[in-house]
Amino acid sequence: MNRRSAEDTRRIINDAALTVFSKSGYEGANMRMIAAEAGISVGALYLYHRSKEELCATVFNGLFKEFRREIDEKVLGLSDPVEQIRVYIGTYMEMAKTHREFIYTFNRERGFTFGVEWKRSFFAELRALVDSIIKRGVEQGVFAEVGKGEATKVLVSALRGYVVSIVIDPENLFSADACTDILLNGLIKRCGPQERADSLQ
Amino acid sequence: MNRRSAEDTRRIINDAALTVFSKSGYEGANMRMIAAEAGISVGALYLYHRSKEELCATVFNGLFKEFRREIDEKVLGLSDPVEQIRVYIGTYMEMAKTHREFIYTFNRERGFTFGVEWKRSFFAELRALVDSIIKRGVEQGVFAEVGKGEATKVLVSALRGYVVSIVIDPENLFSADACTDILLNGLIKRCGPQERADSLQ
DNA sequence: TCTTCGGCTGAACGTCTGTTCATGTGAACC
DNA sequence: GGTTCACATGAACAGACGTTCAGCCGAAGA
Known part of the structure; x- marks a missing residue:
């Protein structure tokens, strides 16, 4: 056979x-x-x-490349930082839902220690992307400056938490629009002439 | 002996x-x-x-009670919703750092499937607490209404992502102040007479 | 001193794991 | 038909794991 x-x-x-x-x-x-x-x-x-490790590494690497390619393709072409943030969040959430468990596994699994280096560069690359978007937004006067890259980290964490929720607490899933709205406009009610940007609900 | x-x-x-x-x-x-x-x-x-499972369950239950008690003690006494959010975030992050790995483990570990029910009620209780804070803020006209409890979920996710970062990506850790600032005021620059609430940096 | 008993020991057991290796199989060429 | 070779098999091995159990120890009561 x-x-x-x-x-x-x-x-x-x-x-x-x-x-x-x-x-x-x-x-x-x-x-x-x-x-x-x-x-x-x-x-x-x-x-x-050669081994279970190597097999897992192969699978992970393929998925990572696919993820990176898709994010770049959708985000880098846009010029408006607000739109970039929105699309980044949407794409990330979509990818996370598609590959639910695997992404989470690779984030977590203790036995999978050999992938640490890839993880680091993976996270670093994604953070750098968001960072550059926000930095450009600040330069254009669209975004407020919060700490040194703190906004990026909060955004990244919210999405990371979203992945966790997918797997262990589906009741906590939110929509991409709501997430974008809150991260852009905040929780505090705006009562000035300034409306919520791109309010979607 | x-x-x-x-x-x-x-x-x-x-x-x-x-x-x-x-x-x-x-x-x-x-x-x-x-x-x-x-x-x-x-x-x-x-x-x-009786077993490894039961031992882990015992340990987890103790920690959960301690966590819940501390959050309640610090948050429930406050009257200002903005302050409650700030303190909730700060306390959560502090607890997470203290019990780093264990909290993360209990969030994740696949072998620990028997604790699922406790997890659900644990998350539900925490979400209910945040939800009530935000709801009160909306009633008082301090917070904007975003979806149905969507703001709560984004906040919970950001903190959940923070826990993940503690364990696997320390470079992504942010300060409680920055997190509070972004969730309250958003990323968009405010140019009206309305200043950023409680801007801390 | 002997018995009882609560507290404790750690070798042994069965099961599951990643990995190996002697062996099988069928197509393609001579 | 015989040989070669890429592709494939699955029983067997060594180690790790959760769990058990026959038995040890020292204090307290008889």
Whole structure:
């Protein structure tokens, strides 16, 4: 039954691994589960990947690149910082919902310590992107300056918390519009002539 | 060497369990580690707790009560909603830093599925508290109304994301003041006569 | 001194894990 | 038909885990 090419098998394994890791986490998943999901033997996994770690790393790297590409594609073309923030938030939330568990797993899993370096650069890149958006907004006089990059961190944290909520507390999910509204306009009621920017509800 | 009373041993075990679970997570921790930390034998653990699950549940429940008590004590006495939000954020962040890993572990750990019910009620209670603060603020005309409880969810998520950052991305930590400022006043620059409320920087 | 008993020990057990390796299989070429 | 080779198998291994249990220890009462 060696119909399949090595290339096909590799893809099948990667897909199965993504499915299983997403459903069970890194430590919760085991090689037998992945093999079963791929309809393949345990031994075959080791023909394509040196170890569980390396398999997980491969899957993660693919997902990261996809995420980064999509965010860049949608955000970098826009010129209005307000719009950029809105789209960033929307895209992030969409991606998070699509890859729910895996993103969360890779954020958390203790056993997945080898990915630390990638995580750092991943977060750093995303933060740098948001940072540049906000900085430009400040220069244009649209955004207020809050601390040194503190606004970026709060925004990043809100989205990070959103991912957590997806997995463990769905009741806490909010809409992208509401999130954008609050981060842009704040909770305090504005009573001056200045209206809430882009009030969407 | 049976100097100690059962009560003392029970306390020693709970303390050790908190330490080990915090450091290694639920799945990462094992009974031998907890026994070693407590200076006790593995068997003794089972004289006081039926299983690893039950031990973790005990530790978690204690921490939850402490957390809830402290939040209530500091927030409920205040009358100004703005001040309540500020103190809530500050207290939450302080508690999170103190119990870093454990809070995060209990938020996440897949192996810790049995605590799901407690988690739900824990989150529900905290959300209800914030919700009531914001609702009162809206009634008093201090806060703008955003969706149905959406503001609460964004605030909760920002703090939840803060906890995540503590553990996996310390570079993303922000100050309580900055967080309060952004959630209250938003990112958009206010150019009317209305100043940023309680601007702290 | 002997018995009882609360408190404790840690080797042993069964199960599950990541990984290996001797072996099988079928297509493609000689 | 025979050989080669890429692809694949799954029983077996070594280690780690949660849990158990036969037994130890020292104080207190008889």
